[in-house]
Amino acid sequence: MTISVPQTPFQDGHAIPQLGYGVWQVEDEVAADVVGQAIRAGYRHIDTAAIYGNEEGVGRAIASAGVPREELFITTKVWNSDQGHDAALAALDTSLAKLGTDYVDLYLIHWAKPAQGLYVDTWKALIEAQEAGKVRSIGVSNFPAEQLEEIIDATGVTPVIHQVETHPYWQQRQLRAVEERHGIVHESWSPLGQGGEVLEDPVITAIAEAHGATPAQVVIAWHLAEGFVVIPKSVTADRIVSNLAAAELTLAEEELEQIRGLDREDGRIGPDPATITF
Template sequence: MSVPDIALNSGTTIPQLGFGVFKVDPAQTERIVSDALEVGYRHIDTAKAYDNEPGVGAAIAASAIPREELFVTTKLFNSDQGGQSALDAFDLSLAKLGLDYVDLYLIHWPCPARGLFVESWRSLEQIFESGRARAIGVSNFLPHHLQTLLDETTVVPAVNQIELHPYFQQREASEFGRSHGVVTEAWSPLGQGTLVDEAGVQAIADAYGKSLAQVILRWHIQNGNVVIPKSNRRERMAENFDVFDFELTQAEIGIIDALDRGGRLGSDPDVVS
């Protein structure tokens, strides 16, 4: 099954469906990522903060999949923001992953109270110029954080990875990114199980012989989001991967669009430090 690629402003592409390892037990990461790779995922999203970069790297090394067929993302954590500290943190992440380069390196949170995300971004620009990150981007940035980078730095972020699901659709952030060539990537794309009682979505799923989760992932795909669901169970990984043999109608997309409540499940990027 072929996963569509989305073009990034860096000149590279990103698989639209990936596999996230947030809160994956470091001791289980190699097994879980190996399962995901065997299912067919070629886009793996980790972070220093998850403490499982070594397990991701071990799974990649054991897979025998050519490096150029994989897309690997990791992230700069809040406490490592700054100039040299960001460069040092990137070197450590590469070493833990056992890789010569990553495909995408993100600032994990803007942490505006620290006042360091612009300085950090300039370090990411150096990493990008060196070729050790094929693209650079941000995570959890609101439009005003992105505007600051656009005003004060040179490289436009390739990706903004944000909380995005039917209950919290972040239309302003997505549209701002789209208007500046920044791809939106959705974390917590299934709303952490909060959508299980949505009868309208379940009816759509029943009509296609799919699960509610598959319908929501399909909604993301058709809206142009990059999406990184996670699961520790191989059968659920396979289910989440099986979303390219049906297409939602505009009316069905509208039913899901109407679920937006504007409430976060995660933290407010303006207050995380």
């Protein structure tokens, strides 16, 4: 059975599969195996990053998958130590070599890192890379609203997507309002939370039971219903498959409202993008 994953359009004319496969904290050798599994299961959107240390493994999986490159959507990201105009362009070339491809579908600035003050120059480099054909679309990850507005004002070029921590306990409503004003697609990392707390929430488990679904499928279906691009990670074969099947789970509006009600002021798991130092 082929699972149909919706395509989310970008304002630059391209589109991204709304449900993808993330490989954060997946070792390079493991990535070569699990990304291959994901592609065979039906995923066409793979999300990696230079700092993950697994671009070569992802590249090996792409090369051996038996799927034409143009059918795959590959995202990678420039790391904080490679910010700045020239460094970012060099980092992209390194990532392309490791991935074994002459372009990526989406290149992101991994963190704004405001204190470093290089995000505008880095954004200008990404614009050049897109113009050169090395990148189809460009976006950002982990940008506070202030820095998001600043790169748009400085260049006149708006990121097509913003990837940031988002899950039922941390729903990013204020940031999403800024993104919506600019036509920026919202993408969720850590979409299932961490440590199992979200997946064990009584609201989530009750909805899962009602649908004969897993809690993870319910949370992924919520992201999709909200219009977010979502990139759950798993290295377990059955979960790789079941997470993709969430694309076929439809939640009732009442159930979506129940999940929206789980938002917390203290729900953030990861670091604050405004104050990171790494």
